[in-house]
Amino acid sequence: MESPRLMALSPGTCEIVESVEEPDSVQCSRGGNPSSSGLIINEKAGNKPMLNSRCNYSVEDDLNRIFEAIDLRASSKGLGLSLQKGTGPSHRNALKKPVRVGVTRASGIGISEPVSLKQALRGLCLSQKAELAAMKRLTNPASVTSEAGTIKKLYRAVVVEACESGFPLDEGKGSLVEISLVPEKSALHSSEKVTELLQKLRTKALDKTAHGSPRSVVATTAKVTVSQILAQDETVPEPMEVGDRTSKKEMDQKEKVKTIPSLSSSSTGNKVSALDEILPVSKKVGSKLSTPELRQKDKQKPDSSLSSSSAGSKISNSNSTSPRLVIKPVFRNRNFVRKKGKQVTAASSSTSGTCNEFDSDMGPSTGKLVCRTQNSAQKNASKESASPVSSSTSVSIEVSSGNMDFSAKKPGLSSNSRNRNRIVGAEDNENSRSRGKGEFSQSSKSSIGEYSSSTSISDESNLSGSSCVGNRPHMSKDIRWEAIRHVQMQYGSLGLRHFKLHKRLGCGDIGTVYLAELIGTNCLFALKVMDNEFLESRKKMPRAQTEREILQMLDHPFLPTLYSHFTTDKLSCLVMEYCPGGDLHVLRQRQPTRTFSEPAARFYVAEVLLALEYLHMLGVIYRDLKPENILVREDGHIMLSDFDLSLRCAVNPTLLTSSSSIMEPTKNFSGPCAESPCIDPFCLQPSWAQVSCFSPRLISATAKTRKLKSDLAAQVSPLPQLVAEPTTARSNSFVGTHEYLAPEIIKGEGHGSAVDWWTFGIFLYELIFGKTPFKGLGNEETLANVVIQSLKFPESPMVSFQAKDLIRGLLVKDPENRLGSERGAAEIKQHPFFEGLNWALIRCAIPPELPKFCDLGVPFMLSQESKRLEFKSTGGHLEFELF
Numbered sequence: 001m002e003s004p005r006l007m008a009l010s011p012g013t014c015e016i017v018e019s020v021e022e023p024d025s026v027q028c029s030r031g032g033n034p035s036s037s038g039l040i041i042n043e044k045a046g047n048k049p050m051l052n053s054r055c056n057y058s059v060e061d062d063l064n065r066i067f068e069a070i071d072l073r074a075s076s077k078g079l080g081l082s083l084q085k086g087t088g089p090s091h092r093n094a095l096k097k098p099v100r101v102g103v104t105r106a107s108g109i110g111i112s113e114p115v116s117l118k119q120a121l122r123g124l125c126l127s128q129k130a131e132l133a134a135m136k137r138l139t140n141p142a143s144v145t146s147e148a149g150t151i152k153k154l155y156r157a158v159v160v161e162a163c164e165s166g167f168p169l170d171e172g173k174g175s176l177v178e179i180s181l182v183p184e185k186s187a188l189h190s191s192e193k194v195t196e197l198l199q200k201l202r203t204k205a206l207d208k209t210a211h212g213s214p215r216s217v218v219a220t221t222a223k224v225t226v227s228q229i230l231a232q233d234e235t236v237p238e239p240m241e242v243g244d245r246t247s248k249k250e251m252d253q254k255e256k257v258k259t260i261p262s263l264s265s266s267s268t269g270n271k272v273s274a275l276d277e278i279l280p281v282s283k284k285v286g287s288k289l290s291t292p293e294l295r296q297k298d299k300q301k302p303d304s305s306l307s308s309s310s311a312g313s314k315i316s317n318s319n320s321t322s323p324r325l326v327i328k329p330v331f332r333n334r335n336f337v338r339k340k341g342k343q344v345t346a347a348s349s350s351t352s353g354t355c356n357e358f359d360s361d362m363g364p365s366t367g368k369l370v371c372r373t374q375n376s377a378q379k380n381a382s383k384e385s386a387s388p389v390s391s392s393t394s395v396s397i398e399v400s401s402g403n404m405d406f407s408a409k410k411p412g413l414s415s416n417s418r419n420r421n422r423i424v425g426a427e428d429n430e431n432s433r434s435r436g437k438g439e440f441s442q443s444s445k446s447s448i449g450e451y452s453s454s455t456s457i458s459d460e461s462n463l464s465g466s467s468c469v470g471n472r473p474h475m476s477k478d479i480r481w482e483a484i485r486h487v488q489m490q491y492g493s494l495g496l497r498h499f500k501l502h503k504r505l506g507c508g509d510i511g512t513v514y515l516a517e518l519i520g521t522n523c524l525f526a527l528k529v530m531d532n533e534f535l536e537s538r539k540k541m542p543r544a545q546t547e548r549e550i551l552q553m554l555d556h557p558f559l560p561t562l563y564s565h566f567t568t569d570k571l572s573c574l575v576m577e578y579c580p581g582g583d584l585h586v587l588r589q590r591q592p593t594r595t596f597s598e599p600a601a602r603f604y605v606a607e608v609l610l611a612l613e614y615l616h617m618l619g620v621i622y623r624d625l626k627p628e629n630i631l632v633r634e635d636g637h638i639m640l641s642d643f644d645l646s647l648r649c650a651v652n653p654t655l656l657t658s659s660s661s662i663m664e665p666t667k668n669f670s671g672p673c674a675e676s677p678c679i680d681p682f683c684l685q686p687s688w689a690q691v692s693c694f695s696p697r698l699i700s701a702t703a704k705t706r707k708l709k710s711d712l713a714a715q716v717s718p719l720p721q722l723v724a725e726p727t728t729a730r731s732n733s734f735v736g737t738h739e740y741l742a743p744e745i746i747k748g749e750g751h752g753s754a755v756d757w758w759t760f761g762i763f764l765y766e767l768i769f770g771k772t773p774f775k776g777l778g779n780e781e782t783l784a785n786v787v788i789q790s791l792k793f794p795e796s797p798m799v800s801f802q803a804k805d806l807i808r809g810l811l812v813k814d815p816e817n818r819l820g821s822e823r824g825a826a827e828i829k830q831h832p833f834f835e836g837l838n839w840a841l842i843r844c845a846i847p848p849e850l851p852k853f854c855d856l857g858v859p860f861m862l863s864q865e866s867k868r869l870e871f872k873s874t875g876g877h878l879e880f881e882l883f
């Protein structure tokens, strides 16, 4: 039977397919119609979801019950839960065996004792921040109601099925208990052009692979551009794909209807920030504005409506003949995901929504051109003068209808081109989309953003309140909160007029960032100014909204704090934490060798990893990792910035339990023994060990003993594993930066959080080797290389085996076999490259030394004598000028 929700989807808006799979938490928190709740479990069994009462369930209680149930069954047999390989539908689950966590996991949680979620998280070695994030999410009333309800049902399902089947959990052929608390969400969105391109590319790659060794493939493809491939392919008939695809599509459609009956229609709600609610509406301001403090009146506008969606949740029990209990989400079948992705890709290609933006992005905008020119000038200026604020500096913003014209004037500046693979949206128009980086970046890899509003899954319940003030525990003592509050209280609202702009820090795809001082407070902020009309006309409003929504959620030492945001009739502004150290791209170039030492790289990637882990736990797939987006704080620690290309999706906390299986998956370790039993005579590692054979030879004897002990401990006492990252979320958006794009994005196969681990691998590679691994002569070649070319390491600098092994594990082209794809950041943290790193205390670690000429000369608190900017009205344009 066709789901009414599925029918409600608008044709081609594949993202809605994703957005409708919102957990029922949304329903609960919004008092939504219970019938539209996505939960379908037990309904057929007559167990009506207790929609009212379930809001009171405690996650911990439910988890405890699960653990108790597991414990009972396990202990009654005197065995731990055992994972046995099965066949059929649940076979895949056998492959999803968690790699056991080391010693630390043995404490805190155990199967023999019921444990709380908090304990479980602790035991899983999650960093405190990550733990807080997960706890916060789970203690969020909306999440609790959803997840507690779901867990309860899962619990029932486990117990009922176990009882009915008569098989205890540890008996029979398989006892993997895999519990997904919420369904995966797929943001299906595609670029027809790129999909088509890569379809051909892939066909070509396969042909090549079939006809030669990988090495010869590499050698050949290095010279073949995508256009050449396409040109050749035009003469070659497509191999029966069309018919197949149609029938596949139909089958997929049926499958989708059959397996996802709970797809719900998306709902849209207007979101008015708490700040906006609190603040009175100022007088509407005209196009002419004069001095910032006196004449600028910001009209506080309610935030644009955010597309919200509710989602269905489905938990299907495997009807395997074996006594396995597998409770897994619909999209666990990744083949299905792929099919679905393709199907939606095909469907969306008939609509213009996505492509419109893609196309519109191709055209150069006046604003962007001006911005680029000026940026070049400014970049040069930063070379010539280390002084961040010079008296001769002039920064102006011009806002004209439809276009945003940013300009920064510095006398005597020459252009300094630093285009590195710059395109956004179209390969043939790369120069039109240059992204200025202000003084910080001297080179930039522009982000590709084929994006539609539906990709952004707005979920108000996920936002920790729209007020940005005072709800960031880790920054609660920050005087900047007080400063903002003070101004708000004094003037009733916060607006542009309360800031003086000192200089432009850089401009991106959707706005320009200024170093701004809150007048009268001496506090500095990074003020991101976006032109509403420009955003609307370029269909970039969803990106701006996504960024703001994500920023509002963040509370992490390696992520920016959003202090406030306000909207006038012309501009949208984000008041963010200012990061004075520049970005890692520039910092790398300022290293004597233009590369970071391995310890320095390890430090930076470790902090980035924690930030990504936190984001994933919040249901954010970052998608745009690159050195340019890693800003350096005053204290040398990092801050991941720029979230407009991020994907919001449901977190899919998964409890993976396996036990006696001592054959831990080694596929994620790409050492010589990763794929098959080790035949290396020097390999001392037992065949069941989870590390590749290089470990015994490279790690210390103590570390080796510790490892073996922990492995043995894990063997005796296997523990359930909580994976709280969106490992199965899916999107088909074509977003990212060429050199950093994951193969699955390029191929348009649908991607999930594993793209962040791919970019993480490229990122580490670039920090260490000073270049990205697949860069071609042009963007097309780069894309082709990403998909086809095998990974190679330069001979210099000399890099440890661990570093290379980590990169190899991350840069696995198949996302399913990529390190991190199964258990997220936890998997990566355990890699020997990070051996000895104290994750919890990394904030207190001493960061790599910053070059003296870093932009740290800008005082955190400006002196009263500092230069200031004022608004100036010039014929309909809004200008800020330094005088």
Ligand SMILES: Nc1ncnc2c1ncn2[C@@H]1O[C@H](COP(=O)(O)OP(=O)(O)OP(=O)(O)O)[C@@H](O)[C@H]1O
Pocket: 435, 436, 437, 438, 440, 441, 447, 505, 506, 507, 508, 509, 510, 511, 512, 513, 526, 528, 560, 576, 577, 578, 579, 580, 583, 628, 629, 631, 641, 642, 643, 644
């Ligand atoms: N909080 C901050 N502190 C200091 N500089 C910042 C801050 N945020 C942004 N910048 C600078 O401003 C520039 C523009 O940032 P922004 O996030 O708008 O765009 P972007 O990173 O260039 O990319 P995109 O076009 O994808 O948005 C950045 O390159 C960075 O150098």
